Each structure stands twice: as C-alpha cells, then as structure tokens.
Amino acid sequence: MPTPTSSPPPTPPVARDRAARYDPFAVGLHWLLALGFLAMLVLGSTMTGLPLSPTRLKLYNWHKWAGVSLLALSLLRVAWRLTHLPPPAPPMPAWQHAAMRVTHAAFYALFFAVPLAGWSYSSAAGFPVVLFGVWPLPDFVPADRELAEAIKPLHATLAYTLAVTIAVHVLAAFKHQFVDRDGLLARMSFARSRNPRAVR
Ligand code: HEM
Ligand code: HEM
DSSP states (O other), rough: OOEEEEEEEOOOOHHHHHOOOOOOEEEEEHHHHHHHHHHHHHHHHHTTTOOOOOOHHHHHHHHHHHHHHHHHHHHHHHHHHHOOOOOOOOOOOOOHHHHHHHHHHHHHHHHHHHHHHHHHHHHHHHHHOOOOOEOOOOOOOOOOOOHHHHHHHHHHHHHHHHHHHHHHHHHHHHHIIIIIIOOGGGSSSSSOOTTTTTOO
C-alpha cells in the first residue's frame, strides 16, 4: 500500500514510446507537404478541364512551380528522415504495422515520381520549366510529341495513386485516433495529446 509520500511508479517503456513524437521540424514538413500535395491534386485536376485562356496558362505555370518546390522540399524531408530516427511505432497488430510501412514507402516514392513525371511531360511537350518565370530548369528528356503522349497519362496515374494513398493514410490515422483511441495523431502534432487514454 503506497504511502502519500511515496513517489509514483516508473513509467513503463511502452508508455514512454506511446508519448513519443516526431521532432517539430519533421512535423512542420509533414503538414506543409500534406497541404501542398493536396492543393496540387485539386489544382492539377481542375486546370486541365479549363478552356484555353490566360488563366489556364497561369494556373499551369503555378502548378509547375509549386510542383518543383514540393520536389525540393521532399528532398529536404528525405534527408531529414534519414538522419533523424522516427519515434517507435505504437503497439498495433503486425499487419497494420506492415501496412503502415508500405504506405509510408509508397509516399516517399510518389513524392519524387509524381513531380518528376510532370516535369518530364512538360519538357517532352516542348515547354521547358522556367521556375517562377525566372530560372530556366534543365530538360531531362527531349521535346518529342510521342514521348509526351506517353508520359502525360503516367503523371496523371501517379498523381491519382498518390490521392488513393493519402485517402488510405488519413482513414488509418482517424481509425487509430477515434476508434483505437491510441493518441496516434499526437505523434504528428506540435502539442501534446489531450486524449485521456493516450499514455504520457
Ligand atoms: C488529415 C490528414 C493527415 C493526417 C491526420 C495525418 C497523420 C499522420 C500521422 C499521425 C502520422 C504518424 C504516423 C506514425 O505514428 O508513424 C503521419 C505520418 C506520415 N504522413 Fe500523414 N497525415 C495526414 C495527411 C498526410 C498527407 C496528405 C500526406 C502526403 C502528402 C502524408 C504523409 C505522411 C508521411 C510520408 C508520413 C510518414 C512520416 C515518416 O515516418 O517519415 N500525410 N501522418
Ligand atoms: C508535386 C506534385 C504534383 C501533383 C500532385 C500533380 C498533380 C497533377 C494532376 C492531378 C494533374 C491532372 C491530371 C489529369 O487529370 O489529366 C496534373 C496535370 C499536369 N501536371 Fe502535375 N502534379 C504535380 C507536379 C507537377 C510538376 C512538377 C509539373 C511540371 C513541372 C507538372 C505538370 C503538369 C502538367 C503540364 C499537367 C497537365 C497535363 C495535361 O495537359 O493534361 N505537375 N498534375
């Protein structure tokens, strides 16, 4: 029977793990890139349906500039991820852990594949990218109509694969947060979890 003066029992290692979070820089990059890629999916799928006009041209340029910027931020993110260990995963069934690893790996592959395919399509179509209208970027592929026609659906397919991956990821995150109530969201937030069942 503990006396009122006795110190609380030490926190077990698993409980400490569940309280672990990504570092603030990784959290900042996660949310910046999440918003950025979501905005690009909306912009990309909207702009292609517009009639030829100066507005459409402007949106195409914004899409390209933002896409190349997200590519650069993804490089920074990978460099950060490779040099900073993520917090250990919270307890979950092995299949969910495997699914999480596959989803995260797919994200990192798509962060590069989607913009690089877009950039290649732009070059193949004969429109080299001039970043922010100021810096001409190199072409990795020659201007070639047939090549452009082949890359265009590739960029779209990769982009919609990213959209599906995001949907799976968000559903899984919400399932953990609101069904399992394991405080998973706190791992990717700047503030501590207020979930009473998340062990701190
Ligand atoms: C409402 C939207 C979102 C929520 C609630 C959310 C939540 C989370 C959470 C809780 C984690 C940490 C998982 C863990 O504990 O290991 C995470 C990781 C991750 N999220 Fe999201 N996310 C969202 C949107 C997105 C979007 C749109 C993307 C991609 C564009 C994305 C990409 C990632 C990646 C790549 C990781 C793995 C981080 C790493 O280990 O390097 N997330 N997300
Ligand atoms: C960074 C992430 C990117 C995402 C999520 C994305 C997404 C999309 C989407 C959803 C479409 C519409 C596809 C369709 O329905 O046909 C699209 C079209 C397009 N994207 Fe991207 N994109 C990205 C990066 C880039 C980059 C970096 C470039 C070029 C430098 C680019 C160039 C284009 C072009 C030219 C189109 C129009 C293709 C057409 O005329 O049908 N994208 N993009």
